[in-house]
Amino acid sequence: MPVIEAHGLTRRFGDFTAVDALTFSVEAGEIFGFLGANGAGKTTAIRMLTGLLRPTSGEARVVGFDVYTQAEAIKRHIGYMSQRFSLYEDLTIRENIRFYGGIYGLPRRAIRARTQALLERLALTEAADTQIRALPLGWKQKLAFSVALLHEPRLVFLDEPTGGVDPITRRQFWDLIYEAAARGVTVFVTTHYMDEAEYCDRVSIMVDGRIAALDTPHSLKQRYQVGSMDDVFLKLARPAASP
Amino acid sequence: MAGILVHDLCKSFGAVQAVDRVRFRVAPGELFGLIGPDGAGKTTLLRMLVTLLTPDGGSATVDGLDVVRDYRALRTRLGYMPGRFSLYQDLTVEENLAFFASVFGTTVEAGYDLIAPIYRQIEPFKTRRAGALSGGMKQKLALSCALIHRPRVLMLDEPTTGVDAVSRREFWDVLARLKAGGLTIVVSTPYMDEARRCDRVALMQGGRLLGVDTPAALEAAYDRPLLAVRAAARYDVLQALRQFPHARSVYAFGEALHYTDARPSVDPAEIRAYLAGRGYPDATVEPIRAGIEDVFMARMAAPPPPPTASPT
Numbered sequence: 001m002p003v004i005e006a007h008g009l010t011r012r013f014g015d016f017t018a019v020d021a022l023t024f025s026v027e028a029g030e031i032f033g034f035l036g037a038n039g040a041g042k043t044t045a046i047r048m049l050t051g052l053l054r055p056t057s058g059e060a061r062v063v064g065f066d067v068y069t070q071a072e073a074i075k076r077h078i079g080y081m082s083q084r085f086s087l088y089e090d091l092t093i094r095e096n097i098r099f100y101g102g103i104y105g106l107p108r109r110a111i112r113a114r115t116q117a118l119l120e121r122l123a124l125t126e127a128a129d130t131q132i133r134a135l136p137l138g139w140k141q142k143l144a145f146s147v148a149l150l151h152e153p154r155l156v157f158l159d160e161p162t163g164g165v166d167p168i169t170r171r172q173f174w175d176l177i178y179e180a181a182a183r184g185v186t187v188f189v190t191t192h193y194m195d196e197a198e199y200c201d202r203v204s205i206m207v208d209g210r211i212a213a214l215d216t217p218h219s220l221k222q223r224y225q226v227g228s229m230d231d232v233f234l235k236l237a238r239p240a241a242s243p
Numbered sequence: 244m245a246g247i248l249v250h251d252l253c254k255s256f257g258a259v260q261a262v263d264r265v266r267f268r269v270a271p272g273e274l275f276g277l278i279g280p281d282g283a284g285k286t287t288l289l290r291m292l293v294t295l296l297t298p299d300g301g302s303a304t305v306d307g308l309d310v311v312r313d314y315r316a317l318r319t320r321l322g323y324m325p326g327r328f329s330l331y332q333d334l335t336v337e338e339n340l341a342f343f344a345s346v347f348g349t350t351v352e353a354g355y356d357l358i359a360p361i362y363r364q365i366e367p368f369k370t371r372r373a374g375a376l377s378g379g380m381k382q383k384l385a386l387s388c389a390l391i392h393r394p395r396v397l398m399l400d401e402p403t404t405g406v407d408a409v410s411r412r413e414f415w416d417v418l419a420r421l422k423a424g425g426l427t428i429v430v431s432t433p434y435m436d437e438a439r440r441c442d443r444v445a446l447m448q449g450g451r452l453l454g455v456d457t458p459a460a461l462e463a464a465y466d467r468p469l470l471a472v473r474a475a476a477r478y479d480v481l482q483a484l485r486q487f488p489h490a491r492s493v494y495a496f497g498e499a500l501h502y503t504d505a506r507p508s509v510d511p512a513e514i515r516a517y518l519a520g521r522g523y524p525d526a527t528v529e530p531i532r533a534g535i536e537d538v539f540m541a542r543m544a545a546p547p548p549p550p551t552a553s554p555t
Contacts (some may be wrong), residue, residue: 037407038378127550135550137281163405164433166280166448167540171494178478193434194408195497199477217498228497230408237409 036206138169332374347392465533
Protein backbone atom coordinates (compact mmCIF):
# COMPACT_ATOMS: atom_id res chain seq x y z
CA MET A 1 0.00 0.00 0.00
CA PRO A 2 1.43 3.40 -0.95
CA VAL A 3 2.47 5.73 1.86
CA ILE A 4 1.13 8.74 -0.04
CA GLU A 5 -1.69 8.47 -2.53
CA ALA A 6 -3.12 11.62 -4.15
CA HIS A 7 -5.90 11.80 -6.72
CA GLY A 8 -6.79 15.09 -8.37
CA LEU A 9 -5.62 16.97 -5.29
CA THR A 10 -6.40 20.65 -5.84
CA ARG A 11 -6.14 23.87 -3.87
CA ARG A 12 -7.42 27.26 -4.98
CA PHE A 13 -6.91 30.64 -3.32
CA GLY A 14 -9.64 32.82 -4.79
CA ASP A 15 -9.20 32.74 -8.58
CA PHE A 16 -5.70 31.32 -8.30
CA THR A 17 -5.15 27.58 -8.55
CA ALA A 18 -2.00 26.92 -6.57
CA VAL A 19 -2.16 23.14 -6.88
CA ASP A 20 -3.98 21.73 -9.87
CA ALA A 21 -5.16 18.12 -9.76
CA LEU A 22 -2.09 16.36 -8.40
CA THR A 23 -2.21 12.62 -8.93
CA PHE A 24 0.71 10.55 -7.73
CA SER A 25 1.75 7.99 -5.17
CA VAL A 26 4.84 7.36 -3.07
CA GLU A 27 5.76 3.81 -2.10
CA ALA A 28 7.06 2.65 1.27
CA GLY A 29 10.82 3.08 1.71
CA GLU A 30 11.21 5.43 -1.27
CA ILE A 31 13.31 8.59 -1.28
CA PHE A 32 10.98 10.85 -3.21
CA GLY A 33 12.27 14.20 -4.50
CA PHE A 34 9.64 16.92 -4.81
CA LEU A 35 11.05 19.65 -7.03
CA GLY A 36 9.75 22.81 -8.66
CA ALA A 37 10.53 26.46 -9.23
CA ASN A 38 9.61 29.03 -6.56
CA GLY A 39 5.88 29.58 -6.78
CA ALA A 40 5.18 26.28 -8.56
CA GLY A 41 2.94 25.10 -5.71
CA LYS A 42 5.27 22.82 -3.74
CA THR A 43 4.63 24.43 -0.37
CA THR A 44 0.85 24.38 -0.82
CA ALA A 45 1.00 20.70 -1.82
CA ILE A 46 3.14 19.83 1.21
CA ARG A 47 0.80 21.70 3.54
CA MET A 48 -2.11 19.62 2.26
CA LEU A 49 -0.19 16.35 2.53
CA THR A 50 0.86 17.10 6.11
CA GLY A 51 -2.68 17.87 7.24
CA LEU A 52 -2.09 21.61 7.67
CA LEU A 53 -4.25 22.86 4.80
CA ARG A 54 -7.61 21.57 3.63
CA PRO A 55 -7.72 20.81 -0.11
CA THR A 56 -10.35 22.47 -2.31
CA SER A 57 -11.04 19.20 -4.09
CA GLY A 58 -9.55 15.82 -4.89
CA GLU A 59 -8.46 13.07 -2.57
CA ALA A 60 -5.35 12.06 -0.72
CA ARG A 61 -4.36 9.52 1.89
CA VAL A 62 -1.12 9.89 3.79
CA VAL A 63 0.17 6.95 5.87
CA GLY A 64 -3.30 5.53 5.49
CA PHE A 65 -5.21 8.58 6.77
CA ASP A 66 -7.55 10.86 4.87
CA VAL A 67 -6.40 14.48 4.49
CA TYR A 68 -9.94 15.85 5.05
CA THR A 69 -11.19 13.82 7.97
CA GLN A 70 -8.02 12.55 9.67
CA ALA A 71 -5.63 15.50 9.46
CA GLU A 72 -4.72 15.22 13.15
CA ALA A 73 -3.84 11.54 12.78
CA ILE A 74 -1.59 12.42 9.82
CA LYS A 75 0.28 14.99 11.90
CA ARG A 76 0.91 12.43 14.63
CA HIS A 77 2.14 9.75 12.25
CA ILE A 78 4.56 11.72 10.08
CA GLY A 79 7.88 13.43 10.74
CA TYR A 80 8.54 16.95 9.49
CA MET A 81 11.63 19.05 9.27
CA SER A 82 12.46 22.28 7.50
CA GLN A 83 15.13 24.90 7.77
CA ARG A 84 12.64 27.41 9.13
CA PHE A 85 10.90 25.13 11.60
CA SER A 86 13.49 23.32 13.62
CA LEU A 87 14.57 23.08 17.24
CA TYR A 88 14.18 25.52 20.13
CA GLU A 89 17.37 27.57 20.27
CA ASP A 90 17.26 28.27 24.00
CA LEU A 91 16.61 24.69 25.03
CA THR A 92 19.40 22.13 25.31
CA ILE A 93 19.72 19.13 23.03
CA ARG A 94 18.28 16.87 25.72
CA GLU A 95 15.40 19.25 26.48
CA ASN A 96 14.48 19.48 22.79
CA ILE A 97 14.36 15.71 22.48
CA ARG A 98 12.23 15.41 25.62
CA PHE A 99 9.94 18.18 24.42
CA TYR A 100 9.30 16.62 21.03
CA GLY A 101 8.95 13.20 22.60
CA GLY A 102 6.18 14.68 24.74
CA ILE A 103 4.53 16.37 21.73
CA TYR A 104 4.46 13.02 19.95
CA GLY A 105 2.91 11.43 23.03
CA LEU A 106 5.74 9.00 23.77
CA PRO A 107 5.83 7.42 27.25
CA ARG A 108 8.59 8.75 29.52
CA ARG A 109 10.47 5.47 29.48
CA ALA A 110 10.55 5.43 25.66
CA ILE A 111 11.73 9.05 25.55
CA ARG A 112 14.62 8.20 27.86
CA ALA A 113 15.68 5.15 25.84
CA ARG A 114 15.40 6.92 22.50
CA THR A 115 17.22 10.00 23.75
CA GLN A 116 20.11 7.78 24.74
CA ALA A 117 20.16 5.98 21.40
CA LEU A 118 19.86 9.19 19.42
CA LEU A 119 22.67 10.92 21.28
CA GLU A 120 24.95 7.92 20.80
CA ARG A 121 24.19 7.60 17.11
CA LEU A 122 25.04 11.27 16.52
CA ALA A 123 28.02 11.21 18.93
CA LEU A 124 26.38 14.02 20.93
CA THR A 125 26.22 12.35 24.34
CA GLU A 126 28.77 14.70 25.86
CA ALA A 127 27.00 17.71 24.38
CA ALA A 128 23.52 16.72 25.58
CA ASP A 129 23.21 19.73 27.87
CA THR A 130 24.38 22.27 25.29
CA GLN A 131 21.87 24.84 24.09
CA ILE A 132 20.89 24.48 20.46
CA ARG A 133 22.02 28.06 19.71
CA ALA A 134 25.62 26.99 20.41
CA LEU A 135 25.57 24.22 17.77
CA PRO A 136 27.01 24.67 14.28
CA LEU A 137 24.25 24.76 11.63
CA GLY A 138 25.19 21.33 10.27
CA TRP A 139 24.68 19.73 13.67
CA LYS A 140 21.39 21.50 14.19
CA GLN A 141 20.18 20.07 10.90
CA LYS A 142 21.30 16.53 11.70
CA LEU A 143 19.75 16.72 15.14
CA ALA A 144 16.51 18.18 13.78
CA PHE A 145 16.26 15.30 11.34
CA SER A 146 16.79 12.73 14.08
CA VAL A 147 14.21 14.45 16.29
CA ALA A 148 11.73 14.39 13.39
CA LEU A 149 12.14 10.59 13.45
CA LEU A 150 11.88 10.27 17.24
CA HIS A 151 8.37 8.81 17.17
CA GLU A 152 9.44 6.36 14.45
CA PRO A 153 7.13 7.66 11.73
CA ARG A 154 6.80 5.69 8.50
CA LEU A 155 7.07 8.91 6.49
CA VAL A 156 9.15 12.04 6.95
CA PHE A 157 8.84 15.34 5.07
CA LEU A 158 12.08 17.28 4.61
CA ASP A 159 11.64 20.80 3.26
CA GLU A 160 14.99 22.08 1.95
CA PRO A 161 16.84 20.37 4.78
CA THR A 162 20.34 21.18 3.49
CA GLY A 163 20.02 24.87 2.59
CA GLY A 164 23.17 26.81 3.47
CA VAL A 165 25.16 23.97 5.02
CA ASP A 166 28.71 23.25 3.89
CA PRO A 167 29.27 20.67 1.14
CA ILE A 168 30.64 17.95 3.43
CA THR A 169 27.87 18.31 6.01
CA ARG A 170 25.33 18.33 3.15
CA ARG A 171 26.59 14.89 2.12
CA GLN A 172 26.63 13.63 5.71
CA PHE A 173 23.00 14.69 5.90
CA TRP A 174 22.23 12.54 2.88
CA ASP A 175 23.95 9.62 4.62
CA LEU A 176 21.33 10.02 7.35
CA ILE A 177 18.58 10.05 4.71
CA TYR A 178 19.91 6.83 3.17
CA GLU A 179 20.14 5.19 6.61
CA ALA A 180 16.56 6.14 7.40
CA ALA A 181 15.36 4.84 4.04
CA ALA A 182 17.27 1.59 4.62
CA ARG A 183 15.31 1.20 7.89
CA GLY A 184 12.11 1.48 5.87
CA VAL A 185 11.26 5.16 6.45
CA THR A 186 9.77 6.85 3.41
CA VAL A 187 11.46 10.19 2.70
CA PHE A 188 9.72 13.06 0.92
CA VAL A 189 12.28 15.78 0.26
CA THR A 190 12.48 19.18 -1.47
CA THR A 191 15.74 20.81 -2.49
CA HIS A 192 17.22 23.51 -4.69
CA TYR A 193 20.45 21.51 -5.10
CA MET A 194 20.02 19.61 -8.33
CA ASP A 195 22.79 17.14 -7.51
CA GLU A 196 20.62 16.03 -4.58
CA ALA A 197 17.79 15.27 -7.02
CA GLU A 198 20.06 12.54 -8.37
CA TYR A 199 20.11 10.87 -4.92
CA CYS A 200 16.35 10.31 -4.97
CA ASP A 201 14.72 7.07 -6.10
CA ARG A 202 12.08 9.06 -7.98
CA VAL A 203 11.63 12.74 -8.62
CA SER A 204 8.59 14.84 -9.47
CA ILE A 205 8.89 18.30 -10.96
CA MET A 206 6.03 20.74 -10.40
CA VAL A 207 5.36 23.49 -12.92
CA ASP A 208 2.50 25.95 -12.47
CA GLY A 209 0.64 23.81 -9.93
CA ARG A 210 0.90 20.54 -11.86
CA ILE A 211 3.33 17.65 -11.90
CA ALA A 212 5.10 18.12 -15.23
CA ALA A 213 7.24 15.00 -14.88
CA LEU A 214 7.63 12.12 -12.44
CA ASP A 215 10.14 9.31 -12.82
CA THR A 216 13.54 8.04 -11.75
CA PRO A 217 16.37 10.54 -12.35
CA HIS A 218 17.83 8.11 -14.90
CA SER A 219 14.61 7.90 -16.93
CA LEU A 220 14.04 11.65 -16.78
CA LYS A 221 17.52 12.33 -18.16
CA GLN A 222 16.93 9.80 -20.94
CA ARG A 223 13.54 11.22 -21.83
CA TYR A 224 14.83 14.79 -22.11
CA GLN A 225 18.17 13.62 -23.55
CA VAL A 226 20.30 15.61 -21.13
CA GLY A 227 23.18 14.70 -18.86
CA SER A 228 22.01 15.97 -15.48
CA MET A 229 18.92 16.68 -13.39
CA ASP A 230 19.94 20.33 -13.52
CA ASP A 231 19.30 20.31 -17.27
CA VAL A 232 16.03 18.37 -16.88
CA PHE A 233 14.87 21.00 -14.40
CA LEU A 234 15.87 23.87 -16.69
CA LYS A 235 14.01 22.35 -19.65
CA LEU A 236 10.82 21.79 -17.67
CA ALA A 237 10.73 24.74 -15.32
CA ARG A 238 11.77 27.41 -17.85
CA PRO A 239 8.21 28.15 -19.07
CA ALA A 240 7.16 28.67 -15.44
CA ALA A 241 9.89 31.16 -14.62
CA SER A 242 7.99 34.26 -13.62
CA PRO A 243 9.14 37.79 -14.54
CA MET B 244 43.45 51.36 -10.01
CA ALA B 245 41.01 51.45 -7.13
CA GLY B 246 38.67 48.48 -6.88
CA ILE B 247 38.64 46.88 -3.44
CA LEU B 248 41.57 46.19 -1.16
CA VAL B 249 41.03 44.10 1.96
CA HIS B 250 43.92 43.73 4.35
CA ASP B 251 43.82 41.37 7.35
CA LEU B 252 40.27 42.31 8.19
CA CYS B 253 38.98 40.90 11.50
CA LYS B 254 35.67 40.96 13.34
CA SER B 255 34.50 38.96 16.31
CA PHE B 256 31.25 38.78 18.21
CA GLY B 257 31.98 37.67 21.77
CA ALA B 258 33.96 34.45 21.50
CA VAL B 259 33.08 33.94 17.84
CA GLN B 260 35.73 35.05 15.35
CA ALA B 261 33.38 35.77 12.46
CA VAL B 262 36.05 37.15 10.10
CA ASP B 263 39.65 36.18 10.74
CA ARG B 264 42.48 38.07 8.98
CA VAL B 265 40.89 38.08 5.57
CA ARG B 266 42.83 39.63 2.71
CA PHE B 267 42.12 39.91 -1.02
CA ARG B 268 41.88 42.44 -3.86
CA VAL B 269 39.13 43.04 -6.34
CA ALA B 270 40.05 44.81 -9.57
CA PRO B 271 37.77 47.55 -10.92
CA GLY B 272 35.11 46.04 -13.15
CA GLU B 273 35.58 42.56 -11.71
CA LEU B 274 32.76 40.19 -10.74
CA PHE B 275 34.05 38.69 -7.50
CA GLY B 276 32.37 35.85 -5.60
CA LEU B 277 32.50 35.08 -1.86
CA ILE B 278 31.64 31.42 -1.69
CA GLY B 279 30.94 29.49 1.49
CA PRO B 280 28.28 27.93 3.71
CA ASP B 281 26.24 29.66 6.42
CA GLY B 282 28.51 30.79 9.21
CA ALA B 283 31.52 31.28 6.91
CA GLY B 284 31.59 35.02 7.68
CA LYS B 285 30.39 36.26 4.29
CA THR B 286 27.71 38.58 5.66
CA THR B 287 30.00 40.06 8.33
CA LEU B 288 32.70 40.68 5.73
CA LEU B 289 30.26 42.38 3.36
CA ARG B 290 28.81 44.52 6.16
CA MET B 291 32.28 45.80 6.97
CA LEU B 292 32.91 46.57 3.30
CA VAL B 293 29.65 48.53 3.01
CA THR B 294 30.50 50.50 6.22
CA LEU B 295 27.70 49.03 8.35
CA LEU B 296 30.08 47.28 10.74
CA THR B 297 33.39 48.53 12.10
CA PRO B 298 36.28 46.08 11.81
CA ASP B 299 38.14 44.99 14.98
CA GLY B 300 41.38 44.90 13.06
CA GLY B 301 42.88 45.26 9.63
CA SER B 302 41.75 47.71 6.99
CA ALA B 303 39.84 47.91 3.75
CA THR B 304 39.36 50.41 0.97
CA VAL B 305 36.57 50.37 -1.57
CA ASP B 306 36.95 52.48 -4.70
CA GLY B 307 39.95 54.11 -3.01
CA LEU B 308 38.05 55.13 0.13
CA ASP B 309 38.67 53.73 3.60
CA VAL B 310 35.65 51.86 4.96
CA VAL B 311 36.03 53.46 8.42
CA ARG B 312 37.52 56.92 7.89
CA ASP B 313 35.75 57.76 4.62
CA TYR B 314 32.47 55.98 5.27
CA ARG B 315 30.27 58.95 4.39
CA ALA B 316 31.83 59.54 1.00
CA LEU B 317 31.99 55.82 0.33
CA ARG B 318 28.29 55.25 0.91
CA THR B 319 27.34 57.34 -2.12
CA ARG B 320 29.48 55.13 -4.32
CA LEU B 321 28.14 51.84 -2.97
CA GLY B 322 25.09 49.82 -3.87
CA TYR B 323 24.19 47.14 -1.33
CA MET B 324 21.59 44.44 -1.54
CA PRO B 325 21.32 42.73 1.86
CA GLY B 326 20.39 39.10 2.29
CA ARG B 327 17.05 39.86 3.87
CA PHE B 328 14.49 41.88 1.97
CA SER B 329 14.92 45.32 3.55
CA LEU B 330 12.68 47.63 1.56
CA TYR B 331 9.60 49.33 2.96
CA GLN B 332 6.85 46.72 2.71
CA ASP B 333 4.06 49.28 3.00
CA LEU B 334 5.41 51.60 0.33
CA THR B 335 4.63 50.86 -3.30
CA VAL B 336 7.22 49.75 -5.82
CA GLU B 337 7.66 53.26 -7.24
CA GLU B 338 7.61 54.89 -3.79
CA ASN B 339 10.46 52.65 -2.64
CA LEU B 340 12.48 53.52 -5.72
CA ALA B 341 11.83 57.27 -5.35
CA PHE B 342 12.74 57.07 -1.66
CA PHE B 343 16.12 55.45 -2.31
CA ALA B 344 16.84 57.94 -5.10
CA SER B 345 16.05 60.88 -2.81
CA VAL B 346 18.19 59.53 0.04
CA PHE B 347 21.15 59.66 -2.34
CA GLY B 348 20.18 63.13 -3.59
CA THR B 349 19.21 62.03 -7.06
CA THR B 350 16.06 61.17 -9.00
CA VAL B 351 14.60 58.04 -10.52
CA GLU B 352 14.91 59.67 -13.96
CA ALA B 353 18.65 60.24 -13.53
CA GLY B 354 19.33 56.58 -12.83
CA TYR B 355 16.60 55.05 -14.95
CA ASP B 356 18.65 53.86 -17.91
CA LEU B 357 20.90 51.78 -15.63
CA ILE B 358 18.03 49.97 -13.92
CA ALA B 359 15.70 49.85 -16.93
CA PRO B 360 16.44 46.24 -18.00
CA ILE B 361 15.57 45.05 -14.49
CA TYR B 362 12.94 47.59 -13.44
CA ARG B 363 10.85 47.33 -16.63
CA GLN B 364 9.89 43.79 -15.60
CA ILE B 365 8.23 45.05 -12.41
CA GLU B 366 7.10 48.44 -13.68
CA PRO B 367 3.61 47.13 -14.58
CA PHE B 368 3.19 46.58 -10.81
CA LYS B 369 4.61 49.95 -9.74
CA THR B 370 1.55 50.85 -7.66
CA ARG B 371 1.62 47.57 -5.74
CA ARG B 372 2.91 47.57 -2.17
CA ALA B 373 6.38 46.00 -1.95
CA GLY B 374 5.16 43.57 0.71
CA ALA B 375 2.68 42.08 -1.76
CA LEU B 376 5.26 41.23 -4.43
CA SER B 377 6.41 37.69 -5.24
CA GLY B 378 9.91 36.68 -4.20
CA GLY B 379 11.33 37.19 -7.68
CA MET B 380 9.79 40.65 -8.02
CA LYS B 381 11.01 41.72 -4.58
CA GLN B 382 14.50 40.75 -5.63
CA LYS B 383 14.26 42.86 -8.80
CA LEU B 384 12.98 45.84 -6.84
CA ALA B 385 15.74 45.49 -4.24
CA LEU B 386 18.34 45.41 -6.99
CA SER B 387 16.78 48.46 -8.68
CA CYS B 388 16.88 50.37 -5.38
CA ALA B 389 20.52 49.38 -4.84
CA LEU B 390 21.44 50.73 -8.29
CA ILE B 391 19.30 53.86 -8.63
CA HIS B 392 22.09 56.23 -7.46
CA ARG B 393 24.56 54.80 -10.02
CA PRO B 394 27.04 53.28 -7.59
CA ARG B 395 30.53 52.34 -8.76
CA VAL B 396 30.57 49.19 -6.65
CA LEU B 397 27.69 46.79 -6.06
CA MET B 398 27.67 44.32 -3.17
CA LEU B 399 25.06 41.59 -2.90
CA ASP B 400 24.61 39.25 0.05
CA GLU B 401 23.33 35.85 -1.03
CA PRO B 402 20.89 37.10 -3.68
CA THR B 403 20.22 33.55 -4.91
CA THR B 404 19.75 31.70 -1.61
CA GLY B 405 16.52 29.72 -1.57
CA VAL B 406 15.93 30.63 -5.21
CA ASP B 407 15.23 27.84 -7.70
CA ALA B 408 17.82 26.77 -10.27
CA VAL B 409 16.14 28.57 -13.19
CA SER B 410 15.76 31.91 -11.42
CA ARG B 411 19.31 31.67 -10.11
CA ARG B 412 20.65 31.38 -13.64
CA GLU B 413 18.62 34.40 -14.74
CA PHE B 414 19.89 36.46 -11.83
CA TRP B 415 23.49 35.73 -12.79
CA ASP B 416 22.70 36.83 -16.35
CA VAL B 417 21.61 40.19 -14.88
CA LEU B 418 24.87 40.47 -12.92
CA ALA B 419 26.87 39.68 -16.07
CA ARG B 420 25.12 42.54 -17.90
CA LEU B 421 25.85 44.96 -15.03
CA LYS B 422 29.49 43.91 -15.05
CA ALA B 423 29.62 44.52 -18.80
CA GLY B 424 28.51 48.07 -18.01
CA GLY B 425 31.66 48.58 -15.93
CA LEU B 426 30.35 48.00 -12.41
CA THR B 427 32.60 46.33 -9.82
CA ILE B 428 30.55 43.58 -8.17
CA VAL B 429 31.06 41.50 -5.02
CA VAL B 430 28.46 38.78 -4.49
CA SER B 431 28.23 36.10 -1.82
CA THR B 432 26.65 32.68 -2.32
CA PRO B 433 26.47 29.28 -0.65
CA TYR B 434 26.07 27.58 -4.06
CA MET B 435 29.42 26.25 -5.25
CA ASP B 436 28.24 25.85 -8.83
CA GLU B 437 27.83 29.63 -9.12
CA ALA B 438 31.62 30.10 -8.85
CA ARG B 439 32.01 29.69 -12.58
CA ARG B 440 29.90 32.80 -13.18
CA CYS B 441 32.56 34.89 -11.38
CA ASP B 442 35.86 36.27 -12.68
CA ARG B 443 37.50 35.33 -9.40
CA VAL B 444 36.26 33.82 -6.17
CA ALA B 445 37.23 33.64 -2.52
CA LEU B 446 36.36 30.33 -0.86
CA MET B 447 35.42 31.00 2.75
CA GLN B 448 34.74 28.85 5.80
CA GLY B 449 34.73 29.57 9.52
CA GLY B 450 35.82 33.20 9.04
CA ARG B 451 38.88 32.33 6.96
CA LEU B 452 39.68 32.24 3.29
CA LEU B 453 40.49 28.81 1.87
CA GLY B 454 41.75 30.29 -1.37
CA VAL B 455 41.34 33.23 -3.77
CA ASP B 456 41.75 32.84 -7.53
CA THR B 457 39.93 32.35 -10.81
CA PRO B 458 37.64 29.30 -10.70
CA ALA B 459 39.78 27.65 -13.39
CA ALA B 460 43.02 28.16 -11.45
CA LEU B 461 41.50 26.85 -8.21
CA GLU B 462 40.25 23.77 -10.03
CA ALA B 463 43.59 23.22 -11.76
CA ALA B 464 45.37 23.33 -8.40
CA TYR B 465 43.56 20.21 -7.17
CA ASP B 466 46.59 18.11 -6.34
CA ARG B 467 45.35 14.52 -6.29
CA PRO B 468 43.91 12.20 -8.95
CA LEU B 469 40.12 12.44 -9.11
CA LEU B 470 37.92 9.70 -10.55
CA ALA B 471 34.20 9.62 -11.29
CA VAL B 472 32.68 6.27 -10.35
CA ARG B 473 29.23 5.27 -11.55
CA ALA B 474 27.35 2.17 -10.45
CA ALA B 475 23.77 1.10 -9.94
CA ALA B 476 24.24 0.44 -6.20
CA ARG B 477 25.63 3.93 -5.60
CA TYR B 478 25.42 4.05 -1.83
CA ASP B 479 26.94 0.56 -1.37
CA VAL B 480 29.75 1.40 -3.77
CA LEU B 481 30.42 4.62 -1.85
CA GLN B 482 30.88 2.58 1.34
CA ALA B 483 33.12 0.08 -0.45
CA LEU B 484 35.30 2.82 -1.92
CA ARG B 485 35.77 4.44 1.49
CA GLN B 486 37.30 1.16 2.67
CA PHE B 487 39.85 1.11 -0.17
CA PRO B 488 43.25 1.57 1.51
CA HIS B 489 44.38 4.44 -0.74
CA ALA B 490 41.15 6.42 -0.65
CA ARG B 491 41.60 10.00 0.51
CA SER B 492 37.97 11.00 0.09
CA VAL B 493 34.79 9.66 -1.50
CA TYR B 494 31.77 11.89 -1.96
CA ALA B 495 28.48 11.63 -3.81
CA PHE B 496 28.23 14.14 -6.65
CA GLY B 497 24.85 13.84 -8.31
CA GLU B 498 24.69 10.58 -10.24
CA ALA B 499 28.42 9.90 -9.81
CA LEU B 500 30.78 9.36 -6.90
CA HIS B 501 33.95 11.41 -6.78
CA TYR B 502 36.87 9.32 -5.60
CA THR B 503 40.15 11.05 -4.69
CA ASP B 504 43.20 8.84 -4.29
CA ALA B 505 45.81 9.65 -1.65
CA ARG B 506 48.66 8.77 -4.03
CA PRO B 507 50.06 11.12 -6.69
CA SER B 508 48.62 8.97 -9.49
CA VAL B 509 46.20 6.09 -9.87
CA ASP B 510 45.19 3.72 -12.65
CA PRO B 511 41.38 3.64 -12.99
CA ALA B 512 41.71 -0.08 -13.79
CA GLU B 513 42.91 -0.67 -10.22
CA ILE B 514 39.74 0.85 -8.79
CA ARG B 515 37.61 -1.03 -11.31
CA ALA B 516 39.27 -4.31 -10.27
CA TYR B 517 38.83 -3.51 -6.58
CA LEU B 518 35.12 -2.81 -7.04
CA ALA B 519 34.66 -5.94 -9.18
CA GLY B 520 36.25 -7.92 -6.34
CA ARG B 521 33.78 -6.36 -3.90
CA GLY B 522 30.88 -7.50 -6.07
CA TYR B 523 30.33 -4.43 -8.27
CA PRO B 524 31.55 -5.48 -11.74
CA ASP B 525 29.22 -2.96 -13.43
CA ALA B 526 31.01 0.09 -11.94
CA THR B 527 32.54 2.50 -14.44
CA VAL B 528 35.58 4.53 -13.43
CA GLU B 529 37.00 7.48 -15.35
CA PRO B 530 39.37 10.33 -14.57
CA ILE B 531 37.74 13.77 -14.36
CA ARG B 532 38.75 17.32 -13.62
CA ALA B 533 37.94 18.76 -10.22
CA GLY B 534 35.16 21.33 -9.84
CA ILE B 535 34.96 24.12 -7.27
CA GLU B 536 32.99 21.93 -4.87
CA ASP B 537 35.75 19.26 -4.97
CA VAL B 538 38.29 22.00 -4.27
CA PHE B 539 36.24 23.47 -1.45
CA MET B 540 35.82 20.15 0.33
CA ALA B 541 39.51 19.26 -0.04
CA ARG B 542 40.49 22.60 1.48
CA MET B 543 37.93 22.58 4.28
CA ALA B 544 39.66 21.74 7.53
CA ALA B 545 36.74 19.52 8.37
CA PRO B 546 33.10 20.16 9.04
CA PRO B 547 32.67 21.41 12.59
CA PRO B 548 33.05 18.46 15.00
CA PRO B 549 30.28 17.61 17.44
CA PRO B 550 30.46 19.92 20.43
CA THR B 551 31.72 18.09 23.48
CA ALA B 552 31.33 20.34 26.47
CA SER B 553 28.39 22.47 27.45
CA PRO B 554 29.32 26.14 27.24
CA THR B 555 28.21 28.38 30.07
